[in-house]
Amino acid sequence: MTQPVARTRIQRKNIALISEAALSVFSTWGFRGSTVDQIAKEANLSKPNLLYYFPSKEAIHQHLxxxxxxxxxxxxxxxxxxxxxxxxxxxxxxxxxxxxxxxxxxxxxxxxxxxxxxxxxxxxxxxxxxxxxxxxxxxxxxxxxxxxxxxxxxxxxxxxxxxxxxxxxxxxxxxxxxxxxxxxxxxxxxxxxxxxxxxxxxxx
Amino acid sequence: MTQPVARTRIQRKNIALISEAALSVFSTWGFRGSTVDQIAKEANLSKPNLLYYFPSKEAIHQHLxxxxxxxxxxxxxxxxxxxxxxxxxxxxxxxxxxxxxxxxxxxxxxxxxxxxxxxxxxxxxxxxxxxxxxxxxxxxxxxxxxxxxxxxxxxxxxxxxxxxxxxxxxxxxxxxxxxxxxxxxxxxxxxxxxxxxxxxxxxx
DNA sequence: CTCGCGTTTGACCAAGTGGTCAAAATGAAG
DNA sequence: CTTCATTTTGACCACTTGGTCAAACGCGAG
Missing domain, CATH: 1.10.357.10 (Tetracycline Repressor, domain 2)
Incomplete structure (x- = not known):
């Protein structure tokens, strides 16, 4: 069930960044009102880069x-x-x-x-x-x-x-x-x- | 400020229909999470028809x-x-x-x-x-x-x-x-x- | 019956959506 | 300083979004 936690320093840092950003965005706009672009921008990552760490918008939300x-x-x-x-x-x-x-x-x-x-x-x-x-x-x-x-x-x-x-x-x-x-x-x-x-x- | 109220029977009926539908949709999904299509479908109207009665999604929400x-x-x-x-x-x-x-x-x-x-x-x-x-x-x-x-x-x-x-x-x-x-x-x-x-x- | 105004619609548009991909950039281990 | 896996990106795609528009429809007054 529980995936092995992030290994590299970069992974840990970026997953934390994304979680932070997603928390801000989702809590302000709700799930459907939030966009992956918004979260990516808030985390200072490109959208494809964000989607390299989480397979989908859903997955980010679930993780949170x-x-x-x-x-x-x-x-x-x-x-x-x-x-x-x-x-x-x-x-x-x-x-x-x-x-x-x-x-x-x-x-x-x-x-x-x-x-x-x-x-x-x-x-x-x-x-x-x-x-x-x-x-x-x-x-x-x-x-x-x-x-x-x-x-x-x-x-x-x-x-x-x-x-x-x-x-x-x-x-x-x-x-x-x-x-x-x-x-x-x-x-x-x-x-x-x-x-x-x-x-x-x-x-x- | 206050617009003259709906005149024709049809207007009254459809504005009521739209309000009802918009209430259901907006209350379930929030403003950004709701779509005009959803509201139109819920009201059994086509999207352009709905937008004949309200100039925009914003306007429906304000009215509500x-x-x-x-x-x-x-x-x-x-x-x-x-x-x-x-x-x-x-x-x-x-x-x-x-x-x-x-x-x-x-x-x-x-x-x-x-x-x-x-x-x-x-x-x-x-x-x-x-x-x-x-x-x-x-x-x-x-x-x-x-x-x-x-x-x-x-x-x-x-x-x-x-x-x-x-x-x-x-x-x-x-x-x-x-x-x-x-x-x-x-x-x-x-x-x-x-x-x-x-x-x-x-x-x- | 018919004319005109209120109503309805299909087709359309530009912008935004979630998500993909191959290629490029970068880091760390030897 | 090379090598290879990790990380990052620009270009792209199909689909949805809010909104427009000209044309068609239909209802009621005369």
Whole structure:
């Protein structure tokens, strides 16, 4: 399944260049709205040269998606059954918010893909993602059953963390337009607001 | 500014047909990912015939966006200073959730546009949208100052209502994939969850 | 019935699309 | 400094794209 990683220095460098460029382009225009020329130009490579490293536009996108799915799910994986429940969930929320701040392009790449029906990652959602969410939802359910968190649907709780945190990356233009130029960085306020929200929601 | 409305029966019918088709196509593929051919086929018109009613792909998109922006903001406009605060906000949330259920394509159309940097509606966001949000945020701020709602940043409160409700339209594929086939309609649970969330958040 | 205006269309175009290929340039190992 | 595999490129291709246009169609008022 997994191909042997790039050997030569040049290969490593160019594959990294292409990934970077493709991330920018795909996250801005979506798959169908992006062109190989755009990606090549952004990576400072000629189009045939780019296609020497990846056989097709599809392949670039697949490469990006699978290498990103890993890191994207990491924060949820770290949610620890043995930790203090509220603190675990607040930490998860903060990690996700941090990712929206530090990796907005990655967030938008997923957003684009999913809004447009996730044709290229639908399987991953139904297997890998579903299994992880189900597992963690049951952990949260356990905490609630033990009276350590106020009761609520744990699946929708997870959805709400995703939607609230990713909103600040995916809809960043809208957030900035509404808050205006005197509030160029919404993240500090967002963190305060979201901490309050989930604390009030989950405190017994 | 506003063109005289369609005169003949045929014009009305075809403009409606095109709008319908364009909504489906644009909301699924984004602006750059959509083609005039697709829209024409979806509307059962030939491409030149479609371009007889709208001068360009851009024009169709603009027409859609401006006629939608209206209805999209209506629920927020109805938030009434004189009403019972918590009830007003819960009603707003429910209306937005209802729109996600009943008009997911409209929601995705906006999502696509904004995720991709809102190049065609940026002005509207900074003027029309910002003014409305500022106005309503100050109303909410007043309620909080009067001790009728628990304190919280009203702008981020509005963002959170948007993000949470639209999530069920925009990321519907993901939600359905995670919940699995035995839970084909997430909306009833979503409404319960969100009602609880905002009640706990805002009750003094 | 027929005339004119609104409507529809097939054929067409230039530009852009994803992708190929043979040939040229370049690097690293001996 | 040679040699050979790796890397890079210009030219090219078939197809799709947004958009045009002249000609044909058809509906309703007189």
């Amino acid at each position: 998606m699978s290498s990103l799915m890993e890191t994207w799910l990491d924060p949820l994986r770290e949610l620890d059954e043995k930790g203090e429940p509220l603190e675990e969930i607040l930490t998860y929320m903060r990690r996700k918010l941090q990712m929206s701040r530090d990796h907005p392009r990655e967030s938008r790449l997923f957003a684009n893909e999913i809004v447009q029906g996730a044709p290229r990652i639908h399987d991953m959602l139904e297997t890998e993602l579903k299994e992880l969410v189900d597992e963690k939802a049951r952990v949260i359910q356990g905490w609630m059953a033990d009276g350590r968190l106020a009761p609520a649907d744990p699946w929708h709780l997870i959805f709400s963390i995703w939607s609230l945190t990713q909103h600040y990356a995916d809809f960043d233009v809208q957030v900035k337009a509404v808050l205006g130029p005197e509030k160029p960085d919404p993240f500090p306020d967002a963190e305060t607001y979201l901490s309050t929200l989930f604390t009030r929601m989950l405190t017994v | 966006m401006s006629s939608l922006m209206e209805t999209w903001l209506d629920p927020l406009r109805e938030l009434d200073e004189k009403g019972e605060p918590l009830e007003e906000i819960l009603t707003y949330m429910r209306r937005k959730l209802q729109m996600s259920r009943d008009h997911p394509r409209e929601s995705r159309l906006f999502a696509n546009e904004i995720v991709q940097g809102a190049p065609r509606i940026h002005d509207m966001l900074e003027t029309e949208l910002k003014e409305l949000v500022d106005e309503k945020a100050r109303v909410i701020q007043g309620w909080m100052a009067d001790g009728r709602l628990a304190p919280a940043d009203p702008w981020h409160l509005i963002f959170s209502i948007w993000s949470l409700t639209q999530h069920y339209a925009d990321f519907d594929v993901q939600v359905k994939a995670v919940l699995g086939p035995e839970k084909p309609d997430p909306f009833p649970d979503a409404e319960t969850y969100l009602s609880t969330l905002f009640t706990r958040m805002l009750t003094v």
